[in-house]
Amino acid sequence: MTAALRIFSYLPNPRIFKATVAARLTSVELEIRGAAGTELPAWLWDFDAKPLDASGRAQYAHAIRASRTGFTTPLFKTDAFLAAHPFGTVPAAFSPDGAVGISESNSIMRAVARLGRRRRDLYGADAYLESRVDGFLDATLLFGRDVQVYILGLRAGQVSAESHRAMSSAFHAFFTALQSALTGTKAYLAGPELTLADISFMGEMGLLFTEARHLALLEQHGLEAIAGRSAREVFPEVFAHVDSLVGHEAFAPDFGPYLRALEPAA
Structure with missing residues (x-):
């Protein structure tokens, strides 16, 4: 085939x-x-x-x-x-x-x-929901750019209070919006059904979670992991959503092995 x-x-x-x-x-x-x-x-x-x-x-x-x-x-x-x-x-x-x-x-x-839309619609039932999903995708793309710059810096052994503060600011702004969305829908980011908004978000979270490989570097500069324990306390609904998606049958084959490989570093 x-x-x-x-x-x-x-x-x-x-x-x-x-x-x-x-x-x-x-x-x-x-x-x-x-x-x-x-x-x-x-x-x-x-x-x-x-x-x-x-x-x-x-x-x-x-x-x-x-x-x-x-x-x-x-x-x-x-x-x-x-x-x-x-x-x-x-x-x-x-x-x-x-x-x-x-x-x-x-x-x-x-x-x-x-x-695959005829088999399962991941976008939304009408133009309004599709556009709502697009809004999340656009915001996630901007967040993903910040994540990429931050992670590439860590991989190069470079981190500063300024770059960490910029990433932390972007993270908190994005997660505050996600927390609000999940509080409203009590299910998925864009509404009651899983959509591309949730899938795209998890892709960028996977990249951000690789900061676990650079905890020693952050500690050397007196900095905390942005997606660490304190973030879970501030944004419990968002991280509960992350945990739920990691265990989802469509996500687990990818994210399960990927995150387990990060556990020794974390």
């Missing part, structure tokens, strides 16, 4: 969990290609993404490009890849024939939801 969508990414990547969770809920077939982020510089970035041996790297020497966010060494990106993905980033999704590229994890998730 041909997959409805092919996704190339570093693995594991909590942001592609948005697509895999949506796929389980809608019975959409996905094909995932990739490897650890440290291995992707030796991969061909293409619809037919694959690891390159020495002869392959020589064959595709013409495709060497300067790296971008998250990578520090040159990457092998084909012209076809860049035509489909002008921003040149991963995760990168493709239509089954490779003709159409879909960039950004929220858009890839939306594609899955649209492909």
